[in-house]
Amino acid sequence: MSQPAEVSSQLCLACGLCCDGTLFADVELQPADSAERLGALGQKLRRGKDSAGNSVQKFAQPCPALGPDCRCALYAERPARCREFDCAVLRSVQAGALTPDAALRRIRHARKQRDAVRRALSALGNEEVARPLSQRFQRTKRALEAGDVPDGRTWEEAAEAFGELTLAVSALQFTLSREFYPDS
Ligand code: SF4
Structure with a gap:
């Protein structure tokens, strides 16, 4: 390394713990994300509430794009939350x-x-x-x-x-x- x-x-x-349903239960889309594009890539989006009670689109974890080797099938087009999380x-x-x-x-x-x-x-x-x-x-x-x-x-x-x-x-x-x- x-x-x-x-x-x-x-x-x-x-690792993969932030994608496999261990650390988080879902991923909320951000304004920069395209729900249409993510839907076309196979993510199953649903309406939910964020922590402030606002309506947001989200998808559930374990993320279906997470492979057995912890690689993300949508890596180049992953949502903002995934891109920004450390x-x-x-x-x-x-x-x-x-x-x-x-x-x-x-x-x-x-x-x-x-x-x-x-x-x-x-x-x-x-x-x-x-x-x-x-x-x-x-x-x-x-x-x-x-x-x-x-x-x-x-x-x-x-x-x-x-x-x-x-x-x-x-x-x-x-x-x-x-x-x-x-x-x-
Ligand atoms: S950011 Fe990387 S090291 Fe941290 S929980 Fe997610 S996959 Fe694991």
Whole structure:
């Protein structure tokens, strides 16, 4: 790893957490974005509200343009939010406060924690891989609260599995809050 842009690119190609539904649930379009063009490229846009309650167009994560190798199929035409976003790990590397190797270790650790959450969701019968992790967790929680226990599981087994899921989600959230969100 040598030049800063190259370093960022290599770290992102080892990560993908801001595109795969781990850090964010959706991406809001900005005035500079062409909804028509993004729609033509295959992004499924829907109307929603931004944090101030204004109507915006957005698309859900995990982003369908994210490939298994963490490459973006729309990279040259990606929306402004994606173009402008640098997580706290990248910012620390750019500021010289974190070495690229240390950044890579943080990324690998967070991805392992993400995988643990995915496994815990699967253990409770949630295989909704097209939804962001936060939604999958909430939907699993609501299903259990409604008494919907996964096939082949006793209530006690489901309760234990939910405890493991909650721990895995807390560990991941702790890492993301401390190391990845831009105000970390
Ligand atoms: S979370 Fe950070 S390192 Fe990971 S892909 Fe996004 S910007 Fe790159």
